Amino acid sequence: RGKRAFIAGVADDNGYGWAIAKALAAAGAEILVGTWVPALTIFETSLRRGKFDESRRLANGSLMEIIKVYPLDAVYDSFEDVPEDVRTNKRYSGASNWTVKEVVESIKNDFGSVDILVHSLANGPEVTKPLLETSRRGYLAAISASSYSFVSLLQHFLPIMNPGGASISLTYIASEKTIPGYGGGMSSAKAALESDTRVLAFEAGRKGKIRVNTISAGPLGSRAAKAIGFIEKMIDYSYANAPLQKELSADEVGNVAAFLVSPLASAITGSVVYVDNGLNIMGLAT
Numbered sequence: 124r125g126k127r128a129f130i131a132g133v134a135d136d137n138g139y140g141w142a143i144a145k146a147l148a149a150a151g152a153e154i155l156v157g158t159w160v161p162a163l164t165i166f167e168t169s170l171r172r173g174k175f176d177e178s179r180r181l182a183n184g185s186l187m188e189i190i191k192v193y194p195l196d197a198v199y200d201s202f203e204d205v206p207e208d209v210r211t212n213k214r215y216s217g218a219s220n221w222t223v224k225e226v227v228e229s230i231k232n233d234f235g236s237v238d239i240l241v242h243s244l245a246n247g248p249e250v251t252k253p254l255l256e257t258s259r260r261g262y263l264a265a266i267s268a269s270s271y272s273f274v275s276l277l278q279h280f281l282p283i284m285n286p287g288g289a290s291i292s293l294t295y296i297a298s299e300k301t302i303p304g305y306g307g308g309m310s311s312a313k314a315a316l317e318s319d320t321r322v323l324a325f326e327a328g329r330k331g332k333i334r335v336n337t338i339s340a341g342p343l344g345s346r347a348a349k350a351i352g353f354i355e356k357m358i359d360y361s362y363a364n365a366p367l368q369k370e371l372s373a374d375e376v377g378n379v380a381a382f383l384v385s386p387l388a389s390a391i392t393g394s395v396v397y398v399d400n401g402l403n404i405m406g407l408a409t
């Protein structure tokens with residue numbers, strides 16, 4: 124049978140998660156997605172009404188099929204962790220079983236196991252604030268949504284992942300070089316995510332023969348990136364300064380993700396792989 128993939132962090136057809144889903148579907152994988160609860164209704168409605176049909180089209184002409192959409196909020200590990208105001212919030216109360224533990228239980232009941240786990244989500248409520256002006260609450264929220272969410276997902280998925288499986292996340296160069304504008308502790312969150320990639324690669328490799336890698340992606344005008352406010356500038360900067368002077372397409376990141384979770388990459392684990400037209404190697408703007 125084909126491989127089964129769960130992609131956390133798909134709520135429209137513009138981001139890296141969508142492109143990764145397509146690349147995996149094109150390679151024959153079965154696609155399950157995890158969609159942030161507040162974005163669930165609009166995503167499912169758009170999907171059902173055919174709004175994404177054009178962007179579901181694969182190179183062979185067929186349409187990517189999303190087998191199931193699971194509501195997910197990766198900031199909560201189990202239902203007991205969900206505060207009262209969130210439980211009763213009307214953006215949340217319409218859905219159920221969306222904490223990490225519950226999503227994994229649902230997938231186990233529905234399908235038994237998965238081979239591929241993709242983490243393509245991030246959130247930093249104070250991302251537009253410099254680190255020097257970031258509150259403790261904002262910093263910890265960025266780490267919770269953008270870094271610990273991966274630890275939690277892997278922790279809960281590992282028991283239902285088939286040996287030889289793989290996971291992947293998305294990171295950004297702001298973890299290692301200062302990128303003014305990428306604030307609110309998001310740079311810290313990406314540094315944690317990259318460090319955790321190495322530690323988890325060791326632990327999940329030994330425990331379940333699962334590989335763990337992260338892609339350091341160049342700038343893409345996704346919904347999340349637009350919320351940061353300087354994405355056009357970053358895209359222009361990359362175009363002007365990267366070794367490869369072309370716009371980065373989400374599909375290029377999708378293709379590398381498909382490679383990294385495939386047997387072609389069976390000896391790669393714990394790595395940060397740059398998919399950024401080479402911008403990371405430059406030390407001087409040109």
Ligand code: NAD
Pocket residue numbers: 131132133134135137138139140158159160162195196197198242243244245246268293294295296339340341342343344345346347348
């Ligand atoms: P995106 O908007 O497509 O994806 C982010 C997703 O995270 C959204 O679907 C959002 O609903 C979801 N999300 C937010 N909080 C969540 C939570 N608590 N639980 C579950 N889902 C939640 O944007 P994207 O830019 O494609 O982001 C995907 C990943 O790529 C992120 O990790 C991001 O940091 C990374 N990345 C993006 C860029 C870029 O320029 N766009 C560059 C490098 C890395």
